[in-house]
Amino acid sequence: MGKDESSSYVSLRRICYTLVFLSSVCSFLLLYWSSYFSITCFPGLEIPVEENQELNLVTFPSSWNSLDFPTEAPPRFLKIGVFVKKWPDEDHAGGLERHASTLHRALAKRGHELHVFTSSSTNITLTRNLHFHLSNPTAAGYLDQSTIWKQFQAENSSGRPFDVVHTESVGLMHTRSRNLTNLAVSWHGIAYESIHSDIIQETLRDSEVAQSNILKERIIKVVEEIRFFPRYAHHVATSDHVGDVLKRIYMLPEERVHIILNGVDEEIFKPKAFKGGDFKLEFGISESKSLILGLAGRLVKDKGHPLIFEALKQIFNESRRFQESVLILVAGDGPWGARYKELGPNLRVLGLLNQAQLARFYNVIDIFINPTLRAQGLDHTLLEAMLVGKPLMATNLASITGSVVVSPEIGYTFSPRVDALKKALYEVWKDGRVTLQHKGQFARARALKLFTATKMTAAYERLFLCIAGNKNGTNGNCNYKNNSTGRSWP
DSSP states (O other): OHHHHHHHHHHHHHHHHHHHHHHHHHHHHHHHHHHHHHHHTOTTSOOOOOTTOEEEGGGOOSBGGGSOOOOSOOSSOOEEEEEOSOOOOTTSOOHHHHHHHHHHHHHHHTTOEEEEEEEOOSOOOOBTTEEEEEEOOOTTSSOOHHHHHHHHHHHHTSSSOOSEEEEEGGGSOHHHHTTOTTEEEEESOOHHHHHHHHHHHHHTOOTTSOOOSHHHHHHHHHHHHHHHGGGSSEEEESSHHHHHHHHHTSOOOGGGEEEOOOOBOTTTSSOOHHHHHHHHHHHTOOSOOSEEEEEESOOSGGGTHHHHHHHHHHHHHHOHHHHHHEEEEEEBOSTHHHHHGGGOTTEEEEEOOOHHHHHHHHHHOSEEEEOOOOOSSOOHHHHHHHHHTOOEEEEOOHHHHHHTOOSTTTEEEEOSSHHHHHHHHHHHHHHHHHHHHHHHHHHHHHHHHHOBHHHHHHHHHHHHHHHHHHHTTOOGGGEEEOOTTOOOOO
């Protein structure tokens, strides 16, 4: 009997030791995977860089915007070739065009010599260090690859060759880019992102409308991109989500994928209370409203305007108090501008605004709403509103929740459904102006850290210096050291 008790005691001890061991292993794995997913699944949460820590920028997994690069003159001035489908009109440009103009004008001001290969345009103004090589676009609106390649080769052989080549998306096609080891492409939308947009559009499709084959076609497009993307030497993802997709789905080596988030001019988009007052007078905006909501951009279907139109229409029918206490300002033009007028006098369509007017518009509103159904790229309007100090309310697309609205302190997100959008609008209304002001402070702090034109330009400049250095056999600019006493060039 004693022997049986002793055996039972030993067995019990073994079970206890086993449970303790398994518990320790599980705790370790939990910590490991929590750390892993905090980086991989939530890339918008920047990786902290310790004091005096040295990094290899080429494999840095987070956005370069989060790093502090030197502000003084660079160690060398580069000759940079730029391919962009269209050079923008500053006040009426899409996201890709705005990015091209903001970035390359800033690099020219920094002293670099830029040569822009683009289609003929009336929007070009002469700027020091910025040279344009114009050509007629194809019937489909793309750059004529044969012509721009001849222009590029002529300039490349005219004394000093290009140190770096930069193409905005497929400005330079992969058939021409594959032999350029010093080339970087910035992606402002890839086919894999578009699949999410297509799914949303399909779920919102009226039953009377025939089903589209777009999803099947899009998957084929993704496969095509996976095949030709390796022909570009370096890839710049303009959102954390795209950086992850390029590495995992498109299977590009991590040393060829770099995350540099979009940035906008912080000297234009900043808090200016007095400018807001002028804007109210100009557009006859009453001071009596308890809340002012703002939307801006192209007033078209894929920007989510049918969705928010229906949500507001239902809320106005449900709550007269909401309708009378809230003013909605819509900046932009498009087919839905006329439809919005059906919602009554508490919704104002302001039309197209230039950048200075947009800055004043953001200063007037209490929160900026972006109901976009397009998952591609990183919308500049979100960044502009944040820099002015406004909280956001946006569709919970991966690029937005992964890089911009990364926490409730910055704003609100919603699924692209009418009921979810209504719930978010009611929540904003319930929270009120004081809560929104607090959220706006958090939004501006994040924007100053990541989304200024200065931060974006510094990150691209360092990437280009790194690429140019590797070409010449030196790579000091591919390394980064965090030093609180000041950042200096290697």
